[in-house]
Amino acid sequence: MDKYYIVIEGSQQGLFSIDELKENKISPSTLVWTETMENWIEAKNVEQLSSVIEKSPPPIPQSQIKPLEVKAEFINKKEELITPATKVSIAKEIKVNFKFLLYALIIALISYPFSLQFTMASQIRF
Numbered sequence: 001m002d003k004y005y006i007v008i009e010g011s012q013q014g015l016f017s018i019d020e021l022k023e024n025k026i027s028p029s030t031l032v033w034t035e036t037m038e039n040w041i042e043a044k045n046v047e048q049l050s051s052v053i054e055k056s057p058p059p060i061p062q063s064q065i066k067p068l069e070v071k072a073e074f075i076n077k078k079e080e081l082i083t084p085a086t087k088v089s090i091a092k093e094i095k096v097n098f099k100f101l102l103y104a105l106i107i108a109l110i111s112y113p114f115s116l117q118f119t120m121a122s123q124i125r126f
Helices: 018-024 077-081 084-123
Strands: 004-008 011-016 031-033
Touching: 004 018, 011 018
Parallel strands: none
Antiparallel strands: 004 011, 004 031
16 A cells, blocks of 8 residues: 655655554645656546545635625714714813913003012112
């Protein structure tokens, strides 16, 4: 009984008996070699391996292939980003910032006359 080498993912593996090749599930295009062969050949061309080759369905005829359908939908991101809750949040931040600015202005107006007094006092020499 012959022992075969096979090529799996580009690397040589073997020696395998016919029973061991059944476990490996070789395809018709798997390259095989044994001592009685001159070169590597596809398994489908070796008569002893016809019972070992894993059968696969033939290619689909061209008329049966349907083109891929692609559907796209435009979404208006502006409407999604600015929700009513976001508008309320923005309004609250504006209100807080306005109050901060108003308080800063009031403090500046109140403290300005005092700063003038200290400036004038430092310029007066006794």
